[in-house]
Amino acid sequence: MQTGIKICGLSTPETVDAAVAAGATHVGFVHFEKSPRHVSVEQAAALRARVPREVKSVLLTVNMDAVSHIRALDAVKPDIAQAHGNERAEYLGLLRKNAPVEVWKACGIKNAQSLEDVKRYHGALDLILYDAAPGVLPGGNGLALDWDLLAGYQHPVPWGLAGGLTPDNVGDAIRTTRPPLVDVSSGVESAPGVKDVDLIRAFCEAVRAA
Numbered sequence: 001m002q003t004g005i006k007i008c009g010l011s012t013p014e015t016v017d018a019a020v021a022a023g024a025t026h027v028g029f030v031h032f033e034k035s036p037r038h039v040s041v042e043q044a045a046a047l048r049a050r051v052p053r054e055v056k057s058v059l060l061t062v063n064m065d066a067v068s069h070i071r072a073l074d075a076v077k078p079d080i081a082q083a084h085g086n087e088r089a090e091y092l093g094l095l096r097k098n099a100p101v102e103v104w105k106a107c108g109i110k111n112a113q114s115l116e117d118v119k120r121y122h123g124a125l126d127l128i129l130y131d132a133a134p135g136v137l138p139g140g141n142g143l144a145l146d147w148d149l150l151a152g153y154q155h156p157v158p159w160g161l162a163g164g165l166t167p168d169n170v171g172d173a174i175r176t177t178r179p180p181l182v183d184v185s186s187g188v189e190s191a192p193g194v195k196d197v198d199l200i201r202a203f204c205e206a207v208r209a210a
């Protein structure tokens with residue numbers, strides 16, 4: 001099956017359109033003020049409105065209070081809420097109950113124990129996104145996890161691979177881990193927060209070629 005492609009941290013109409021044209025299956029907007037990719041709820045709603053129905057949109061947040069989060073989801077109307085902080089399973093359950101979205105949880109993977117630790121989220125989410133352990137930011141640091149940890153792993157829930165992916169390494173990542181979905185942000189940028197349409201295209205081509 002073709003690997004899904006999520007291009008995250010988009011903040012301009014041009015790069016949203018470029019990601020869609022390049023064949024992304026998902027596009028993501030980061031609503032987290034400390035990020036160089038931060039967009040306001042209003043900006044995210046305007047960008048989301050450009051996304052055709054066949055492409056899924058994702059609103060990424062970090063440790064937001066539940067009431068503000070549900071309000072933001074109501075305003076932006078993404079298909080998916082991606083929680084990328086230390087949110088607990090109960091929080092994810094609350095989102096699922098109160099917003100008509102899929103709920104994804106990003107988890108930093110340091111070692112085999114990390115894969116055991118994320119089992120606490122099973123039953124509370126629709127997809128788990130494996131990322132590198134947090135760096136300066138909780139994600140979007142361009143850091144890769146050890147893909148060998150995922151090689152041959154029997155995943156109990158739907159999952160995706162994030163962290164440090166680029167047009168140059170995504171083929172190796174796919175061959176090693178066989179992910180249903182890959183997620184990239186800083187690997188398709190010319191500077192932090194500045195998406196590069198040529199890199200977006202190259203990334204999508206590399207995924208399809210893998």
Ligand SMILES: O=C(O)c1ccccc1N[C@@H]1O[C@H](COP(=O)(O)O)[C@@H](O)[C@H]1O
Pocket residue numbers: 008009028030032035036037060062084131137138139140141142143162163164165183184185186187
């Ligand atoms: O992109 C950000 O600034 C960000 C901030 C806070 C949490 C997550 C963030 N990004 C997400 O992290 C993964 C991996 O990103 P990268 O490809 O290593 O740069 C991805 O889901 C980003 O959207």
